[in-house]
Amino acid sequence: MEFRWWKESVVYQVYWRSFYDTDGDGYGDLRGVTEKLDYIMGLGVDVIWLNPFYASPDKDNGYDISDYYSIMPKAGTMRDFEELLDGAHRRGLKVIMDLVVNHTSDQHPWFLESRSGKESPKRDWYIWRDGVEGGAPNNWRSYFCPTAWEYDSATDQFYFHSFAVEQPDLNWQNEEMRKEIYKMMHYWLKKGIDGFRLDAIALLAKQEGFPNAKNPEDISYLTNNPGVHDYLQEMNREVFSHYDILTVGEVAFVSPQEGLLYVDEKRKELNTLFHFEVCDEMPIWDLKRFKEIQKRWYDGLWGRGWNSQFLNNHDHTRLVTRYGNDAEYRVESAKLFAAMLHSLPGIHYIYQGEEIGMTGVRFESIDDYKDIAMKNKYQELVGAGMNAEQALSVLQPLSRDNSRTPMQWNSSMNAGFTTGQPWIRVNPNYKEINVKNALNDSNSIFYFYRKLIELRKAYKVFVYGDYQSLLESEDQMYAFTRTYEGKTLLFVSNFRKSVHNAVLPRELNISDGRLLIGNYERDGDEGNTLQLKAFEARIYLFM
Numbered sequence: 001m002e003f004r005w006w007k008e009s010v011v012y013q014v015y016w017r018s019f020y021d022t023d024g025d026g027y028g029d030l031r032g033v034t035e036k037l038d039y040i041m042g043l044g045v046d047v048i049w050l051n052p053f054y055a056s057p058d059k060d061n062g063y064d065i066s067d068y069y070s071i072m073p074k075a076g077t078m079r080d081f082e083e084l085l086d087g088a089h090r091r092g093l094k095v096i097m098d099l100v101v102n103h104t105s106d107q108h109p110w111f112l113e114s115r116s117g118k119e120s121p122k123r124d125w126y127i128w129r130d131g132v133e134g135g136a137p138n139n140w141r142s143y144f145c146p147t148a149w150e151y152d153s154a155t156d157q158f159y160f161h162s163f164a165v166e167q168p169d170l171n172w173q174n175e176e177m178r179k180e181i182y183k184m185m186h187y188w189l190k191k192g193i194d195g196f197r198l199d200a201i202a203l204l205a206k207q208e209g210f211p212n213a214k215n216p217e218d219i220s221y222l223t224n225n226p227g228v229h230d231y232l233q234e235m236n237r238e239v240f241s242h243y244d245i246l247t248v249g250e251v252a253f254v255s256p257q258e259g260l261l262y263v264d265e266k267r268k269e270l271n272t273l274f275h276f277e278v279c280d281e282m283p284i285w286d287l288k289r290f291k292e293i294q295k296r297w298y299d300g301l302w303g304r305g306w307n308s309q310f311l312n313n314h315d316h317t318r319l320v321t322r323y324g325n326d327a328e329y330r331v332e333s334a335k336l337f338a339a340m341l342h343s344l345p346g347i348h349y350i351y352q353g354e355e356i357g358m359t360g361v362r363f364e365s366i367d368d369y370k371d372i373a374m375k376n377k378y379q380e381l382v383g384a385g386m387n388a389e390q391a392l393s394v395l396q397p398l399s400r401d402n403s404r405t406p407m408q409w410n411s412s413m414n415a416g417f418t419t420g421q422p423w424i425r426v427n428p429n430y431k432e433i434n435v436k437n438a439l440n441d442s443n444s445i446f447y448f449y450r451k452l453i454e455l456r457k458a459y460k461v462f463v464y465g466d467y468q469s470l471l472e473s474e475d476q477m478y479a480f481t482r483t484y485e486g487k488t489l490l491f492v493s494n495f496r497k498s499v500h501n502a503v504l505p506r507e508l509n510i511s512d513g514r515l516l517i518g519n520y521e522r523d524g525d526e527g528n529t530l531q532l533k534a535f536e537a538r539i540y541l542f543m
């Protein structure tokens, strides 16, 4: 495995529209990110991932791009972006951009031209099919709608969309279109950005012939189809291979063996991936299953491709609410998950607000929710006869808006996020949970994250260490070692609310090790039996 800067990096995801608003329009903006660069740098991270800020009608919060070469006015101007990029680089921070090339907005000029007529030169840049027996070309649903096809009366055909109606899929079989995408990628890379987070990148290839699905509700037919690797190897040859950058693909619903095909260094496709075996497929915490997933992905990738570790982002609810305990053990459990994620193999991604233990939210009206995916699903459920109250309560826990409420800077109005009317309501707990309080508390989650990041930089065993899981029979305790160049890191934790003893293998006598970090004051444990408190986590180093 060759050295690459991104293998040792910690990435901080900035959902800019909820980060910091400098012009009072109620949306965060790029200047807001620039103003907070010292805060981000103070955490010790290496890379900022910015969610899309290209021109967009904003139906899916920027994931419906209408011009790849300009900036959405609510985010700011190209000058604002250039100042942000320069400010980040001056602080030693790299910047990767979120790039959506599986689909565009239905307002993109390419699509407007494509839909203008069957003879349009850009007709084949998107996926158009005749209906079947007066209905859609097949029975597929999309991630955000009951059908993946939208009828266009002007040309009496349907167009394909993996997500919302407003997000028509590009036809990656069209070489001319692909070349236009590659040209655009070079434009941004020549500006000096440090890589891309590639949205829904496993969806680029579609099932040949669009056959009906046996079970349309199992939407695996949308992703990881034959041909996707040809496109990624071409993308790498045409673009990525010319730069020293980080490319991380959003690759949902793949096994480790399939995932390796995207990130195997020899295949020259992507550097690393986000798989969704946890966040999309584990609604509530299941430590036994998490351990199995970690082992399978370690065995599947280690030594050949690089993994990524995250437990929340802009699409998934906040980890301390979903997987931890955001009530009486919010601080302890947030720190436990942080210590675990920073100790596991792979690049670690911190989602804005995670470092201060921000929680999920419960708005009492569907009108307070803004996410198109949730609002579409709500209409689908109510349309299928579910009563409104029930539909809301079903969707609230996993709503993507749980993680999209404004960053909580302080206890002033709107948590110091905006002087205007916030585009989405602030989580009411901002008076207690906010950056100002965190920075004034030496025992805060923030300083725990900062210490973990410092440890990753001080000890390469966090990055390159071989992984060995321990306490396999314990369903509520997680321990593992990482070993590299004669050093051994030991992570040990208790996921219960009650005190429990962890009996480690005899050779791991903690008196021989050094406690690097823990989320409780240390008691004088000795030998290989540790008495762990509720949600206690510790990391030891053995030299």
Ligand code: ISL
Binding pocket: 060, 063, 064, 100, 143, 163, 199, 200, 250, 252, 276, 280, 314, 315
């Ligand atoms: O939506 C899913 C099912 O929950 C995911 O598996 C899907 O692959 C993922 O949500 C894709 O997300 C990305 O593309 C979407 C956008 O809404 C998300 O915010 C983005 O992260 C469409 O561009």
